[in-house]
Amino acid sequence: MTLLTVERIKLFSTRSPWWCMIIAVALTVGLTAIFSAATTSDDLDSLTPATTQFAYNFGLVVMMVMAALAVTTEYRFGTIRSTFLAVPGRTPALLAKTVVVAGLAGIVGEITAIASWALAKVIQPDAPLALDTSQEYRNVFGVGLIYLLAAVFAIGLALLIRHTAGAVVIMLVYLFLAESLLPVIPRIGDHIQDWLPFIVGNNFIVAGQSEVSDGPPVIEGLPFGPWGSLVYFAVVCLVLLAAGLVAAKRRDA
Template structure:
């Protein structure tokens, strides 16, 4: 508990987490409001469409999580941390846990905020959360943000440079996974198993929004439950690799 308290204090005494948190909520809820508010009356708004801004917030969460660890390497405070806590694994796990909890909270606030605002803008549409899939589409954003934060922290530990870690994360999520589909013959098969495509399957169940509105549909062959387990497993593998590397090299 002491390590968690220390990491919480270190995280919230810098400006970047506050700014990133504010931007995450603003872009996620803002883009959802933009899509819902500009849609014509002839286009029914679904629960899935209210989460249109999910991927924009996800990108900011990755930046927040990467900065949480790379900033310490940049200013050398990570050496002080490891001197105070010789067990590097425990120290880095505490940091990861604090960042993941913040990402979880941001995801839930952003998702339910987007859904609530859509209800205000389009009261004539049925946006009630009546099914498990609809609840997952909204409440599932938090767990996906949390696991994404774990992945981003792991990349930050491995790369140790803010610009490098953020570039890798954003290029991969915003471009690389989609470009894989262009590989002849095997591209689509590989894409089905890429982590963020699988995470989208957990959130959406592979269902498109009404009229084709909303984020692209996941091509993963897994069920929603197995998709979440797969994404969590990927995050765990990344974290284990990062912790192993951190314990073997100089701070």
């Protein structure tokens, strides 16, 4: 508990987490509000719980950047040395940081998802926004789990790279380019797509959703169902975190 308290104090003693949380919530909820307000009475049937989460990836990226910064800024300013002197084993301190940062990301994810859905319901009370099925509950309440695991992914990557610019650039290139371009490779692209972590993780949110929905994109034919997709995504994130922990123990701070 002491390590968790220390990491919580360190995290909230800087401005970047506060700005990241504000931007993540404002960007995601704001885009949903604009979309909901622009929906005409003739198109109300298209405004569903899935649709209210169409912008969740924007906040997800912001929170992943926050998670990476929580690690790389300590290396940049040398404060990680004090942490490792206090906790020579290193792993408990880094795991405490992961719990605090990923937990915060998960909470922000839930706030953005629920706020987006609730605001859409307020703006368009006649739209079919009731949560009646397990898929609709996953569409809203499952977002926080993806945020949490994505933060673990970002922390693992940051422990491997250690430099802010490098970690953020690699993360953004992978998210916005690699997972978009690899599936279009002839002959093998479809097979690669089935195992890309964020595509599979997204399947936890969208599995069972109509392909014509305006919500997060649906990719048919993935090897796992919604919960299997979540487990696979979690395993990938934890493996990357384990690699980062090993690297942190072997290299000088």
